[in-house]
Amino acid sequence: MLTRVSTYLYRRPTLLLALLLGPPMLYMVVVYLGALFSLLVNGFFSIDDFSGVLVRQLTLRTYAQIFNPANREIFFRTATMAAAVTAADALIAFPLAYYIAKFASPRLKTWLLIAVTIPLWSSYLVRVYAWKLILAKEGILSWFLGVLRLTGVLEWVLELPGVGGSSLSLSPLGMFIVFAYVWLPYMVLPIQTALERVPASLLDASSDLGARPARTFRSVILPLSLPGVIAGSIFTFSLTLGDFIIPLALGNSKFFIGQAVYSYQGTGGNVPLAAAMTMGPVVIMILYLLLARRMGAFDAL
Amino acid sequence: METPAHPAILFDKVSRHFGEVRAVDDVDLEIRDGEFFSLLGPSGSGKTTCLRMIAGFDRPTAGRILLHGQDVSSLPPYERDINTVFQDYALFPHMTVAGNIAYGLMVKGVPRARREAQVQEMLDLVRLPGFGARKPSQLSGGQRQRVALARALINHPKVLLLDEPLGALDLKLRQQMQVELKSIQQRVGITFIFVTHDQEEALTMSDRIAVFHEGRLLQVGSPADIYERPASAFVAGFVGTSNLVSGDVARRMTGSDQTFSIRPEKIHVGPAGEVTAGNMYTVEGVIRDVVYLGLFTRYLVQIDGGSELVVIEQNLKSTSMDVLSARGQRVRLAWAKDHINVLAS
Numbered sequence: 073m074l075t076r077v078s079t080y081l082y083r084r085p086t087l088l089l090a091l092l093l094g095p096p097m098l099y100m101v102v103v104y105l106g107a108l109f110s111l112l113v114n115g116f117f118s119i120d121d122f123s124g125v126l127v128r129q130l131t132l133r134t135y136a137q138i139f140n141p142a143n144r145e146i147f148f149r150t151a152t153m154a155a156a157v158t159a160a161d162a163l164i165a166f167p168l169a170y171y172i173a174k175f176a177s178p179r180l181k182t183w184l185l186i187a188v189t190i191p192l193w194s195s196y197l198v199r200v201y202a203w204k205l206i207l208a209k210e211g212i213l214s215w216f217l218g219v220l221r222l223t224g225v226l227e228w229v230l231e232l233p234g235v236g237g238s239s240l241s242l243s244p245l246g247m248f249i250v251f252a253y254v255w256l257p258y259m260v261l262p263i264q265t266a267l268e269r270v271p272a273s274l275l276d277a278s279s280d281l282g283a284r285p286a287r288t289f290r291s292v293i294l295p296l297s298l299p300g301v302i303a304g305s306i307f308t309f310s311l312t313l314g315d316f317i318i319p320l321a322l323g324n325s326k327f328f329i330g331q332a333v334y335s336y337q338g339t340g341g342n343v344p345l346a347a348a349m350t351m352g353p354v355v356i357m358i359l360y361l362l363l364a365r366r367m368g369a370f371d372a373l
Numbered sequence: 374m375e376t377p378a379h380p381a382i383l384f385d386k387v388s389r390h391f392g393e394v395r396a397v398d399d400v401d402l403e404i405r406d407g408e409f410f411s412l413l414g415p416s417g418s419g420k421t422t423c424l425r426m427i428a429g430f431d432r433p434t435a436g437r438i439l440l441h442g443q444d445v446s447s448l449p450p451y452e453r454d455i456n457t458v459f460q461d462y463a464l465f466p467h468m469t470v471a472g473n474i475a476y477g478l479m480v481k482g483v484p485r486a487r488r489e490a491q492v493q494e495m496l497d498l499v500r501l502p503g504f505g506a507r508k509p510s511q512l513s514g515g516q517r518q519r520v521a522l523a524r525a526l527i528n529h530p531k532v533l534l535l536d537e538p539l540g541a542l543d544l545k546l547r548q549q550m551q552v553e554l555k556s557i558q559q560r561v562g563i564t565f566i567f568v569t570h571d572q573e574e575a576l577t578m579s580d581r582i583a584v585f586h587e588g589r590l591l592q593v594g595s596p597a598d599i600y601e602r603p604a605s606a607f608v609a610g611f612v613g614t615s616n617l618v619s620g621d622v623a624r625r626m627t628g629s630d631q632t633f634s635i636r637p638e639k640i641h642v643g644p645a646g647e648v649t650a651g652n653m654y655t656v657e658g659v660i661r662d663v664v665y666l667g668l669f670t671r672y673l674v675q676i677d678g679g680s681e682l683v684v685i686e687q688n689l690k691s692t693s694m695d696v697l698s699a700r701g702q703r704v705r706l707a708w709a710k711d712h713i714n715v716l717a718s
Binding site: 271273274276277278279280281282283284287291292295296 | 428429430449450451455456457459460461463464465466467476477480481524525528
């Protein structure tokens with residue numbers, strides 16, 4: 073019976089392909105793209121200012137609201153944070169990924185990869201609140217800085233406008249630290265995979281042709297692993313753009329995109345504006361990818 | 374020609390041990406300036422480790438390596454005036470052919486205009502004019518091979534290392550590249566050190582050959598030396614096919630117990646009882662197997678009171694019908710006394 077099924081499918085490769093790809097494609101198109109499209113359309117609706125009732129008439133008014141000063145500031149703040157987190161993660165992840173891919177023995181490699189991914193086994197909420205305790209005014213970090221007699225430095229940093237706050241656990245800097253921590257695995261793994269695919273003979277060849285290690289890094293390793301860095305940055309950047317838990321837990325009264333969407337569709341009762349705000353990160357990501365392609369990030373693929 | 378003061382490469386008691394494994398063990402070797410030198414041996418014989426130590430990718434655990442008299446044992450690859458053609462070519466996939474070839478010059482800071490002129494020269498040398506703008510992925514194996522060669526030669530290194538560069542090519546292309554490599558070497562006059570496990574390749578191209586086995590250097594000599602006067606049973610067996618004759622049969626012929634080797638093509642097959650000249654050794658036996666190979670035929674002959682010998686005869690007059698019917702026949706084998714090579718025991 074099973075043999076007959078296999079033989080039947082063997083003779084009809086198109087049917088086999090349809091059976092294999094059908095369900096995931098259906099899911100992608102209906103659930104994912106459908107939802108995205110619905111968001112896009114909802115953004116063209118608006119809310120009646122007096123009654124707060126949804127007006128199902130196509131208008132650009134809602135999208136225009138994104139550009140009012142308060143919302144522009146939210147976008148700017150979130151995108152800056154996302155960019156900073158992405159840059160920090162790339163800087164931290166690259167040496168680690170390089171070591172795992174090129175130097176670690178197979179045994180150590182397994183252990184390091186487990187170590188990188190272990191945080192993902194526990195709930196993200198737990199980790200965020202653990203960090204809140206670490207960063208708190210009476211927390212372990214400020215205690216440790218006290219031991220090192222660096223309390224003054226901490227206080228100075230917390231007074232910096234736009235970075236500091238009343239304590240690390242209620243400041244953009246604290247948020248930055250937690251964001252960089254929670255998304256780090258998503259940066260390490262793609263870079264490691266990309267580096268894994270760079271043959272060692274290419275590094276030998278570069279050195280053989282007279283390139284010092286810094287030159288080999290710039291001219292061979294970086295260009296060949298750039299698709300991995302871009303892939304990782306897509307994760308860290310878009311995850312930061314859309315997150316609302318970390319700003320909620322560690323932020324001050326200044327909104328991030330995720331929080332704004334959350335409050336507009338909930339207490340604000342303004343679903344069209346929430347939908348329009350959601351399209352923001354989508355557009356930002358598309359622009360980012362176009363820019364990356366233009367700069368040749370995918371040439372080595 | 375004046376002999377240069379220093380050899381291109383000198384190995385002074387070089388060893389490379391990986392823990393218990395002696396990849397290269399106490400090797401002394403001298404490679405002359407301007408010669409085409411082959412490191413020949415089966416895989417795991419240490420020839421590639423020697424090459425990697427010359428290039429600087431690996432460092433000897435003992436001994437010194439001298440490049441034109443200068444100790445380079447602890448210099449990194451980028452400070453050695455040596456370039457390598459890698460087994461997998463190791464072309465940079467994100468650069469064009471021209472970008473690959475110009476890499477060494479770019480690293481050295483040669484201005485763009487001069488780089489481009491030299492790249493054109495190199496593309497002409499390896500017969501790939503007009504290929505500069507392509508990516509390595511758009512080239513065939515043979516073309517990549519030439520690009521790898523051009524990329525190394527553009528730096529005018531003192532020594533060029535070639536790590537089994539023809540291994541991935543098919544037979545026709547390989548034979549063509551052998552001739553071409555040799556002619557390029559003669560034109561540029563750079564010392565070529567060629568690693569191969571293919572004895573035919575080594576014999577075809579080299580001025581001299583070093584035979585490696587299990588980390589040790591067994592013999593160094595010209596192709597004719599190595600082929601006609603192998604110093605040991607291993608060399609006799611590895612370079613070409615060789616018959617080893619020992620024991621009673623050997624004593625009957627030479628009056629000594631010492632093993633000697635005789636090449637299959639030096640043995641003459643004739644009918645049993647045939648009278649032969651006095652300067653020949655003769656032995657009778659039975660043909661056990663016949664392999665018809667078109668140009669020649671290979672016989673496996675079981676000699677009386679001894680082992681089996683491989684004999685190769687050209688098919689000058691015989692057809693496949695003639696030779697294949699010879700199976701099972703008694704024959705007399707004969708070879709000239711001065712064609713044997715007595716091996717050191």
